[in-house]
Amino acid sequence: MNYDEELRILLPQQVKPLQRYYLQNDQYVWVRKASNGNPMIYYKLLKILTVYIFKLPIFQPAYRGKNLAIIDEARRLNELNQAHISAPKLLAQCHNGLMMSDLGKGQPLKTLDDLMANRADCKMAIFPVWKMGIDALLNLHNKGQYLSQAFARNMIELTDKRVAFLDFEEDPANILSITECQVRDIVFYLLSTVHYFWDETDIEDALNYCNEQHPHTPPETLALFFKTVKKFKWIRYLHSPYLMGRDGKRFAKSIRFLANLLERIEK
Template sequence: MHSNFTDLLNQFSSSQNRTVQSYIIKNQKVWLKKASERHSGWIYIPLRWVAALFRLHMLAPVPNRGGMEAILCEISRIKELQKLGIRVPQILAESKSAILLEDAANNGQSRQLDQALMTAKDKECRLEIFNQAVAAIQDVHSKNAYLSEAFSRNILVDQKLQFSFIDFETDPGEVLSLRNCQIRDWLCFIFSTAYRLEENELQEASQFLYEQLSDKPKIYHEICRVGHKLHWSMFFKVEKLGNDGQRVKKCMLFLQKLALHQPLPMI
């Protein structure tokens, strides 16, 4: 790490009020993340109950402890994934309470996946972006790795459809097995991307994901089982609950389509 970046980290972190803030240094955009207050464990109780009630271990909440632990976790996870050749932000400087990161969006050359799907000019472009995102996550998993929060807001894509990943303040591997970490990645991804697909695109999109998971049948079946166990939510007209309800509906429709490619075995 360059000593100048270390000096800047120390200088900015002492005066910065926000937890995360961007700066322009010699025409280069960087992000400084400071240790924040610890997150209350109470916010995870509802999800913990759902995970226990339906025996869906992959939905067990992964606590964000905040403070120095979150900073150290992000540093560790970025370095771990970087060694595997996975596109993540470059660490410019670090301390126990702050981290200075290169802008993973390459000064605006990349966009959040959610935005890319939302502004795609037609069905073909939208499905191509979706399919390439699936392939990018599958590449991460092929290296026996996993992400932290695989939502579309934490996935960046450039004009060449190259993907990078951000936000690693949590480590699902602390509470979940590798397989459940990867299942959790897919569930986060499906929940946050299916919403941007038209209903007549879900079949084709789910077909591509099914093909990508052809060599991991256990993961495929576990994802489908989540859909089966949570299917009851469709009877409550969740789409009337605003955007979050619409996301749940699209997610459940996607999981239904996914399950049809290979019905679950009778037990």
């Protein structure tokens, strides 16, 4: 199969920025088309907010624009595959799009965010799914790798129960060190998951689990994690329902988790 040729034919027909296709060789693939997401001013403002106002440069946006995003994603997919990390395989690339393998091989797969949301709705324990995600993330870090946006919605559970990673349109290592990228991953993962914990037992399990992992974490990563969380842990005192709204409350809950974690590790 000539994937480059397929990509050249499919891209002009494509209506969505990301679409799945069924090819003649019985294979499902995904095609990402370079497309205008948020206007670049959005990223500039986010940079001012993270770097200059909150002085948390590790959270600055790393998106470089639609065509460079294709180059970044193609390179990251190759690097992750070379490091034997579960992510789609790059099949073809051109200036305005790329084609990658379908991790579900035709089957729809659930993201860890879907799984945690379902469990929260059914009042089931969140910790087992949460642990799958953090284990997969720490394993990837041990291999010297990092993600783009380590949110639970960019992690999917494969049919063999392994976790795979998606969505690499930005490469934070263009502007940050590997240690900074990895701390950013851990904070993003925690911020995108901890709000699902509806039960104290889950929170305790997760705090204990993180605490158990910390002796295996490189000292420079731990130091930067501490420094980062210390800068924003004051947010946990923002309780007022009038001030916060639903997202705000979720955020404050995650920050309380991070602050508790810090206290536990420092003990």
